[in-house]
Amino acid sequence: MGGTYILAIYFTYLLIGLGILKTFLAFGPPHLMARIGAVLVILLGLINLKDYFFPVLPVLAWVSTHR
Secondary structure (H helix, E strand, O other), rough: OOOHHHHHHHHHHHHHHHOEEEEHHHHOOOHHHHHHHHHHHHHHHHHHHHHHHHHOOOOOOOOOOOO
Protein backbone atom coordinates (compact mmCIF):
# COMPACT_ATOMS: atom_id res chain seq x y z
CA MET A 1 0.00 0.00 0.00
CA GLY A 2 2.81 2.39 0.84
CA GLY A 3 4.56 1.60 -2.42
CA THR A 4 1.49 2.66 -4.39
CA TYR A 5 1.43 5.98 -2.54
CA ILE A 6 5.12 6.58 -3.20
CA LEU A 7 4.73 5.77 -6.90
CA ALA A 8 1.70 8.09 -7.19
CA ILE A 9 3.63 10.96 -5.61
CA TYR A 10 6.65 10.25 -7.80
CA PHE A 11 4.62 10.26 -11.03
CA THR A 12 2.72 13.38 -9.98
CA TYR A 13 5.93 15.32 -9.43
CA LEU A 14 7.38 13.89 -12.65
CA LEU A 15 4.37 15.08 -14.64
CA ILE A 16 4.50 18.49 -13.02
CA GLY A 17 8.20 18.71 -13.80
CA LEU A 18 7.66 17.80 -17.42
CA GLY A 19 4.85 20.31 -17.77
CA ILE A 20 2.26 17.76 -18.87
CA LEU A 21 -0.23 18.93 -16.27
CA LYS A 22 0.08 22.48 -17.59
CA THR A 23 -0.64 21.13 -21.06
CA PHE A 24 -3.82 19.46 -19.82
CA LEU A 25 -4.95 22.73 -18.26
CA ALA A 26 -4.22 24.64 -21.47
CA PHE A 27 -7.24 22.96 -23.06
CA GLY A 28 -9.56 24.78 -20.70
CA PRO A 29 -11.27 24.01 -17.41
CA PRO A 30 -12.46 20.47 -16.74
CA HIS A 31 -15.93 19.59 -17.92
CA LEU A 32 -18.84 19.31 -15.52
CA MET A 33 -18.75 15.50 -15.53
CA ALA A 34 -15.05 15.51 -14.63
CA ARG A 35 -15.77 17.76 -11.66
CA ILE A 36 -18.69 15.61 -10.54
CA GLY A 37 -16.52 12.51 -10.83
CA ALA A 38 -13.72 14.13 -8.83
CA VAL A 39 -16.10 15.13 -6.04
CA LEU A 40 -17.60 11.63 -5.99
CA VAL A 41 -14.18 9.99 -5.71
CA ILE A 42 -13.17 12.33 -2.89
CA LEU A 43 -16.41 11.66 -0.98
CA LEU A 44 -16.05 7.89 -1.33
CA GLY A 45 -12.45 8.13 -0.15
CA LEU A 46 -13.51 10.10 2.92
CA ILE A 47 -16.19 7.52 3.67
CA ASN A 48 -13.60 4.74 3.45
CA LEU A 49 -11.27 6.64 5.79
CA LYS A 50 -14.16 7.07 8.24
CA ASP A 51 -14.85 3.34 8.08
CA TYR A 52 -11.21 2.53 8.69
CA PHE A 53 -10.72 4.83 11.69
CA PHE A 54 -14.26 4.63 13.12
CA PRO A 55 -15.74 1.27 12.04
CA VAL A 56 -18.57 1.35 14.59
CA LEU A 57 -20.20 4.48 13.13
CA PRO A 58 -23.04 3.36 10.86
CA VAL A 59 -22.95 6.39 8.52
CA LEU A 60 -22.96 5.01 4.97
CA ALA A 61 -21.49 1.71 6.09
CA TRP A 62 -23.00 0.02 3.02
CA VAL A 63 -20.68 1.94 0.66
CA SER A 64 -17.41 0.34 1.71
CA THR A 65 -16.52 -3.27 2.37
CA HIS A 66 -15.39 -4.43 5.78
CA ARG A 67 -12.48 -6.79 6.27
